[in-house]
Amino acid sequence: MKYVLILFFLVSNLSAEKIVVEGTILNSDTKEKISNVNIYIDELSLGTISDNNGYFKLILPENTSADLVFQHVAFDTIKVSITEAQKASFFYLKPSISETNRINAEATKGTSEMEKDLPQTITIINQKDFAGIGYIDAGDLLKNQQGMQVEENISGKKTVSLRGGNADDIGVFFNGVKMNSTYDGIFDFSLINLEDIEQIEIIRGSNTVLFGSDAFSGIINIVPRANKNYNARFSQKIGSYNSGEWSLNLSKSFTDKFYLNYSIYRSGSKRPYDTGDGYLENENTNHSVNFIYNLKGEEKEQENQKLSIMYLRSSADFNNTKLASGIEDLNQLASFKFVGDIGLVKNLNITSSIQDLDNKRSYVDMNKYVRQSYLNDNYFLNIQKSFLAENYSFLTAYQFEHNNLKISEDSTSNSGIEFGELKRNKNAAIGIFKFQTPSGDDLLSADINLSYRFDFVSNQQGAFNFRNTPENVSNNFKARNSWNAQTLKFASQLTGLINNLKYTFFLNVGKNVKFPSMFQQLSTPAEIDVYNPQVIANLNPEENNSTEIGIELFDEVGFLNIDGWQLNISYFNSLFENKFRTFYQFGSGFAFYDNYPNAKISGIEYSFRSFIKNRYTMELTGSHLVVSEKAAFPFKSDTKFTFKILYDYLGYSAKINWFYENEQAAWIRIFDGGFGLVELPPYTNLDFHFSKGFEYYKLKYSFFISVRNILSDDTVVEGFALRDRRYYLGVNFEY
C-alpha cells in the first residue's frame, strides 16, 4: 500500500515467552493520536483497541507469525507483520480516501454499531467535515448529502428525507437510542448540535434489522463524541440574524478506566420582520454528561468491554411575536450500555434507555387560540448476543419498547381533543446470520447474510376526551388493537481485486413493515376518494418491499494526479403497500388519512470520490428518482446533484459545497376533491467554509468564516425551506 507509512522510532525489547506489541497510533497527515483503532490478528481471535492517547498494548502467544491488522472506520486499514510491529512504537494510519465504507461481513470488530446489521451502503460523515465551521445543526450539514432533502420550517425545525421518502421514513438514532417522536415518527434535526458529535452515519435503503423495520428510506445514527483528545474545548460562533452560539466541553479520564465528559451548548437567534411588527426568536440549551468505564484487561478478548452511561438534556424554544405562536421542546435522554461478558455468557450487548420528549405548541389558528402539549415517555431495552465462528456468525437480539403519549389541548375552539393518553408496547425478536466463503483465495470472496425479525405491537388507550366532536371522529379512533409482522431480508456481496482495483457487487432484498403512528391512530379515516375508489382508509401496517443492486469500485493507486478514487453506483426499487397519506381538513385541526394500495419509488444513485496530492478531496454525486405517488410522497425533488471540494493542508482548510435540487413536485388535494400538481422551483445552493488552525504549546485554536447559500438572497418566508444567505464567524479553543 502506497500510503501506509510505518516509521520505526524505537526498538522494543523482545520478550522471552510472549510477544508484546505496543505503540501509539497517529494520523499520518495531522500526526494526531487516534483512539478506538481496532488492532487484531485475523487468524486468532485476539485483539485490542487503542485508548484516548492512541496507545495500545497487545500480548500475543509466542511464535505468532500472522499479520497484525489496524482498522478504524475513518482510516485505511493496514497490515503489519508481527516482527515489524515489535520494532515500531509509532503506527501511522492514513485517513480514508472515501467517506463511504462499504462495511463487509468480517468487520464485526469495527466501531460502528451498524456493522452488526446486514451489510449495506453506509456514508460516514466524520466530525472533521463539520466541527468548528458554520453549520449550526445537523440539518445544515445533511442538506449537502447525496439524495437527501432537508426542509426548514420558519420555526427553525429541520426535517430530513432520503431517497424520495418522507421525514418519518428515516430512523434517527443518537448513540443507538431511537429519537423519532412517538407521536408522528419525525425527528427535528435542529436539536442536534454538531460540536459534540463524533460522526454521523447514514444508511441508505431499508435493509436494517437491528434498527427497526420501520425505516423505509434509511437510518441516520448520530454518534456523540465520547473519547476526546482534550481536557477542555470551547467554541463560539456568531452569525446571521443576530445569532450566536457557544459550547464548552470538558473531559477527564481517570486511570484509563474511568472517563467522564460534560458539555454545555447554548444558542440563540432573533429574526425581525422587515415590517417591524414582530420577530422570530429561537433559543436552545443542551447539556450532556457521559460516563464510560472500560472493563477491558490486558489480555481480554478483542471485543471492547465497557460500561457507559449517558445523560442528555436539550431544550429548544421558538417564539413568533408577530403571530403569537410558539414551540417549546424539551428532550431528556438517559441511556445505559454494557458491552462485554457476564460470567460465562460472552459477547453480550445490553442497551437500555429512558427518554422524555415534551413538545408544546401554541398558536392562533383561524382566530381560535390553541395550546397543545405532547408528552412522550419512552423506555427501550435491547439485548444482543453474538456467536462467532470461523466462517459464519450469528447474532440474536430481543428488543422491547414502551411508549406513552399524553396529549392535551387548551383551545377556544369547540372541537378537537381535550386530552388523551395512548400507550404502546413493542416487542421484537431478531436473528442475523452471516456466512462468508472461506477466504483462501484473496482474489474473490463472497458472503451471504440473512436476517429475520418478528415484531409484536400492542396499543392501549388511556382516558380520552373530545370536545363536541362529530361522532364519526371519536368513534373511529381504535382504542385497543395490536399488530404483528415478520420481515425477512437477504443480502449478498461479492468482493474481489483486479490489480489495484477493488470491486464489490452487492444485492439486497427485503421487506420492511411500519406500524401506524399514534398520530395516524388519532387521525380520521378519509372518505372514499371518488377518483380512486381503491384507496380505502385502514389502520393496517405499511409494507415496503425493496431491492437494491450496486457496484463499488475502489482504486488506491489512481492515475495522473489522482492518488485514489472510488466509484459507487446503485439502483433501488421500493414497492410500498398500504402507504398512508395524510390530509388536513381545511382550516380545522382534524387530520385525515387514507392508504394508497401500491406506490413505488425507484432510483439510481452514483458517486465519485477522488483524492489529489494528499490535500484535495473531491466528491461528485447524483441521484435520480421516479416517485409514482406524489400525494403520498409530496414535495420531493427527483434529481439532486452534489459537488464537494475539500482542501486541507498545514492547518488551512477550505470547503466548497454545491448542490442542485430540481423542482419539488407534489399532488396537493384540491379543496372540493381530487388532486392538483404543484411544483416548486429548482434550487441551487453553494456554501463556502474556510478555517485555519494554530497550535501553541498544549493549546490548539482555530478560527473560521462560513458563507452559506451564496447564490440566493431570497429571504421570503413562504412556509417552505428558508433559502436565505447566511454568514458565520467563529473561534475554537482546545486544551
Next chain:
Amino acid sequence: MNIRKFNVLIIVFVVSLVVQTCTENPLFKEKINTVDRKSINGRVTLQDSDNNSNIIVYLDGLDKITVTDNDGNFEIELSEGEVQSNDNLTGLFKIYYYVANYKYEYSIVFINKGTFVYDLYNLDAKGKINKTISLKKIIDIETSISENSIAFNYKEDIFINMVLTNYMDSVSVTSNMIKENQFASVILKSENDEILINAGVFYSVTSIIKSTQTWFMILNWEQYGDPRKTGEFEIIPYIQINQEGLPDRLLRKIGKESTSFSTDFLKLPIRRTNPTLLILSQFE
C-alpha cells in the same frame, strides 16, 4: 516552561474577554422579508357590461367573500390569525367569480401553511390573478309592470311580465309557479322596506329555458298587497338561476337563505333592470 504556561493563560484570558460567551451577535442584523403573501388581487369583468362592480369573489375552503370595485378589481387578504405555519391550511383552493345570471368562473391558487404561494397556478409573481376574468352572460331577465303608481288601497290586478332570454343553449331556472308561465313570487323593495308576496298556491318548479319565454304574474293588490306600505318600490320577481358545479357554500355565504324565497334572495348579485311601483298614501 513556566513562561509558556503563563503565556497560555494570558491568551486564554484575553480571548475570553474579546469573545464573550454570547448567544447574540452585534454584527449581522438581517431581517426577514415578509413580502405580503397574505393577500392576492385580480380583476373580473362582465361581458357586454360597463358595470363591473359588486361581482362576488369567493375563496372556497376558507369561506372568504368579497366584491369587486367599479373597475372590477378585488383583493383577498388572509387575516393574521389564518397566517399560520400549520399544515391544515395547505392545499389548492378555488376562487369563484359569481353573478347569478352570468356563467361563474374560477381560478386556482395554492396556499401553503396559511400563505399564498405566488407564481404558481393562476397567481403571477406579484400575487395577481394572471389574467382578467371575463364572465359570460347566460340569461337576460327583463321585467315590466302594468302600473307605474297605485294608491295604497288599490283593489285591481297588477300584471308583472318577465321576459327570459337565454344566451346559452339551455339555462336552468327555478321559480315559484302557479301554472305554466305564471309565476307566484315577487319582492317589493324600497329603501328601508321589503315586501314578500306569494300571489296564490304555487309549486317550486325548475324549468329549462331553451328559447325566449315570457312569464307573467297576476297580483291582486287587494288580496295580496299590504295597505300599510307606501313609497317607491323596486319590483323584483323571484327566480333562481341554477349553475351546475357552483358550491352551495358560496350561495349560503352570500345569504343563509339566498336560495329560497326570502329577503336573503336580494343579496344574490344579478344584473337586471327592475321597474318601480309608486304606492301613494291616502294624503297624496
